[in-house]
Amino acid sequence: MARTGERETVWELKPHTAAKHQLLTGYLKAWFPILSRWNARIVFLDGFAGPGIYKGEEYGSPIKALDVLLKHTHRDAMANKEFVFLFNEAEQDRYEQLEIVVRDYVAKNQPWPSNVKVSVGSDSFENVAEGILGFLEQQKSNLAPTFAFVDPFGVKGLPMDLLRRLLSFDRCELFVYFDFNTVNRFANAGNIDDRLTELFGTDLFKQARGLTGAERKAFLHDLYQSQLVEVCGFSYVKSFEMVNSSGHTGYFLFYGTRNIKGLEVMKDVMWTVDPGSGEKFSDILAGQDVLFQAEVDTRPLQQDMAQHFRGQLVSVETLAHYVLVDTPYALKHLKKLTLKPMQKEGVITSPNQKRTGTFPEGTLIKFAD
Template sequence: MSKEAIWDIAAHTSVKHDLLRTYLGAWFPILGKFNRRVVFMDGFAGPGRYLNGEPGSPAIALGTFLDHNYAANLSGTEYIFVFTENHAERFASLEQVVEAERVARGGWPEHVKVIVENKNFTEVAEDILGSLGHKDLAPTFAFLDPFGYKDVPMDVIRRLMSYSKSELFIYFDINSLNRFATAGQQVDVHFEALYGTTEFKNAPAAGDPGRQQFLHDLYERQLKNVCGFKHVRSFEMLGANGKAINYLFFCTNSSVGFDRMKGAMWKAAPSGDFRFRDSLGGQPVLFQPEPDTAPLQSQLLETFAGKTVDISTLADFVVTSTPYVSSHLKTRTLVPLQLAGKISSPNQRRPKQFPPGTQVTFPSLPAIATD
């Protein structure tokens, strides 16, 4: 098999797979409890394995579900796995991997359906949408890990993800975009499909330090405005040299799901080969074993200055508006602020304790002197 069809696994790919495994371990049972059908779609499934036999994302998704200790309780829900790969040699390998998985398990359970397609993501998505007619989609988790910027149209994502409980985890190849955006008509058609707009043509010229941020921010805005996701967050992957490898975007309408995925990021990120980075209030936030919550402390003091708010309001803000997770709020953030005398509470029974119902008071910001 050629090198184009199967290759060594990269460190950042292993981490994407760890994130997928961790998150799906929670997503599958939660969605299965309340829905009759759940769909996992791997839009760029690849060969299904790597050069030294490491499992690809299809085997990881199947194994995460089938080996889950809660799987026996989910037989009342139909689970559909859709794996698509357009490249002929990769597809041949993918078929072998999926079939070997089926045989090793003595066949798929009755409530599990596995579809392997030798088509590109757009074709399969259109097939699914066409077969539904006017019916609603089932909750769908779409894992899209394309090479470059082709075959991930914003409009197709919008329609495929139209069910409110659907979620998207997508690789965003910022280096390819930075290189080819505004290059001319031959690529413009792909960029217009990717963004769902021609606004990418307004990106600063190549070499401008604001170009990459513009292309990133436009994509984030389109995922919110076009696809209707309530929560969209990107995670910048940095290589060992400190330069950006790519971005991972996670999109959902669930604040619980949002918190869980960010938690998986914090857990998986530390490595000698790469790191995750985000920002808050203009300050960089590196995902590391011992989180530095200084940016979060500053943001809370600024956002809630002069107000008394419930602890639940603060938790919601942390989850939906910052790179941090709910578990970072109390011990790592509010306690240091209280010990420093920067916050108080009118109804707190014990210092450093913030149970439900606790009110937190933030001081007003100092007045800015004017001439």
């Protein structure tokens, strides 16, 4: 997606950016209370923070993230945990703007909660990440559970190996911008191979040569995804596609975690942003009613499960894991929208179900042969 704001200090908020913010804030709303239950301190790192505000005065990702916590209905329950917000913006003019926006926001929200620390810095993401790693090395300590939002313009400055080192700790998660448009254009051009090798952590992207259309798109997408799994060690990676106003894929946002609960939450949020398929947003359709009328069609999931589990007796927990990890669907689609109609049609039965059409924990399900 052409990021036209590149040479301006602040720029217009595009519909796809608003969708990106919806994904981010929807996730953080659930993630803050979950993680703070088990950890004394959690970190939100916005590595490419931007100027903090858009031309229409909408807030950027740093304030959007802060606002989730400050307006959270469970804020009191999280008051004895420390939240650290690290905002970094490399470009001086945008950094200065970001500082003003953050200062104003803090002033508007007095008394400022003592458990919420905010730091605004100006350096390259690479230097910031190296700085954090150097500090941790010196302290012989691990990074606190961190949600790293890595949202650059383009393909520069986010080497796969740096993401691996920074986010190798168990409870660290990643939400990263993958500039498909640029990768697709230059994968076989030969003039930015070093940069793309750094981005992917491999030069296998060159194998896109000769591939076209959907096959090429799937290849490049899947390569980045598998690198996040294999190099960074994320157990679960889920992407969300952004389609630009000319109908082409601009970029993907990739979410990586080692926690299946995190995957469940992010998929729920993705389905809220895209009620039709849970995996894409289009600038063309933005604001049109079609987005709100879309109904989830679970027939493909019903067919997939009928085939995958044919003849087997499995627990509802096994099916939940399958839906979350191996299908585009969210957990909330499993029972009422999928198992219930399957039972009605006789595709599944249950030997231990108390009430037809309900599938509480421990329910066993037998799939027809």
